[in-house]
Amino acid sequence: MQENWIPVNDALAERVRRLIVYPSGDYESAKERSRLISEMGVSHIRLSGDAQVCNVNVLGKGKTSVVLECLWKETVAAIKLMRLDSPVRDFDFEAKVMMEANGSLLGPKLFASSEEVLIMEKVEGKPLGVWLDHGESLHRRDIMCEILRQARTLDRIGIRHNELSNPSKHIIVKKDRPVLIDFGSSTYGSRGHNVASLFQFLCIRRRQCATSEGATNKKMFEALAEYRKNPGEPEFRSILNLAEQSWKEACTT
Numbered sequence: 001m002q003e004n005w006i007p008v009n010d011a012l013a014e015r016v017r018r019l020i021v022y023p024s025g026d027y028e029s030a031k032e033r034s035r036l037i038s039e040m041g042v043s044h045i046r047l048s049g050d051a052q053v054c055n056v057n058v059l060g061k062g063k064t065s066v067v068l069e070c071l072w073k074e075t076v077a078a079i080k081l082m083r084l085d086s087p088v089r090d091f092d093f094e095a096k097v098m099m100e101a102n103g104s105l106l107g108p109k110l111f112a113s114s115e116e117v118l119i120m121e122k123v124e125g126k127p128l129g130v131w132l133d134h135g136e137s138l139h140r141r142d143i144m145c146e147i148l149r150q151a152r153t154l155d156r157i158g159i160r161h162n163e164l165s166n167p168s169k170h171i172i173v174k175k176d177r178p179v180l181i182d183f184g185s186s187t188y189g190s191r192g193h194n195v196a197s198l199f200q201f202l203c204i205r206r207r208q209c210a211t212s213e214g215a216t217n218k219k220m221f222e223a224l225a226e227y228r229k230n231p232g233e234p235e236f237r238s239i240l241n242l243a244e245q246s247w248k249e250a251c252t253t
């Protein structure tokens with residue numbers, strides 16, 4: 001066993017308790033939750049990651065949860081633990097949407113779920129916002145296009161993610177592949193919304209090269225309007241072509 005893994009049954013020391021049942025760290029609630037996650041197959045947790053909660057490293061913290069690295073059935077995984085002050089009551093809907101996304105090979109693979117806990121594949125990489133500032137330019141265009149293709153898949157299966165107009169924290173870029181995370185705010189019926197949000201963010205707001213003859217702002221807004229009106233395959237092709245053109249320069253420098 002590698003170092004720093006904390007057995008779930010010992011996860012009651014105060015600094016760990018606060019993460020298990022954030023923000024109160026209430027002893028009885030933490031004990032109950034530890035029992036629950038142990039029954040779900042989690043044996044250990046590890047305090048690692050680039051985010052911090054109460055001066056402790058974690059994979060992340062969001063509106064509804066604290067996310068920790070864990071060992072689930074001997075597999076390194078991520079565990080999303082509902083905050084006690086979460087605005088949503090349970091993770092049932094999020095789990096359902098994740099399973100549908102997984103069916104189209106999108107999102108982290110969901111391993112197990114309960115009302116207050118999601119156990120999923122741990123995604124190693126950088127949040128999109130950080131990656132855009134520091135990422136390798138070599139694969140930049142490929143990753144950008146893959147993000148748009150994944151958004152297209154979500155549009156086709158009718159899941160509207162709803163947090164992709166500012167996706168800096170909702171896409172993690174792995175070495176070879178971007179992964180969309182956090183389906184908790186999703187709704188059904190997309191009508192081109194995912195592609196439209198990401199295209200605007202990536203090509204217009206955070207454009208990789210300021211000027212590109214082929215991909216003017218005018219052309220991009222026109223293509224976007226067409227896709228919104230009729231989110232079909234040819235309309236998506238036009239978007240992808242413009243995206244490729246607008247990032248060409250960035251990839252060759």
Ligand SMILES: Nc1ncnc2c1ncn2[C@@H]1O[C@H](COP(=O)(O)OP(=O)(O)O)[C@@H](O)[C@H]1O
Nearest residue numbers: 059060061062063064065067078108122123182
């Ligand atoms: N599967 C995962 N692997 C690695 N880090 C993750 C994973 N899921 C979430 N995180 C991290 O935790 C943060 C919060 O997760 P998120 O699903 O957005 O929670 P919330 O629903 O509370 O907003 C993310 O921004 C990300 O940094």
Ligand SMILES: [Mg+2]
Nearest residue numbers: 062063064182
């Ligand atoms: Mg979030």
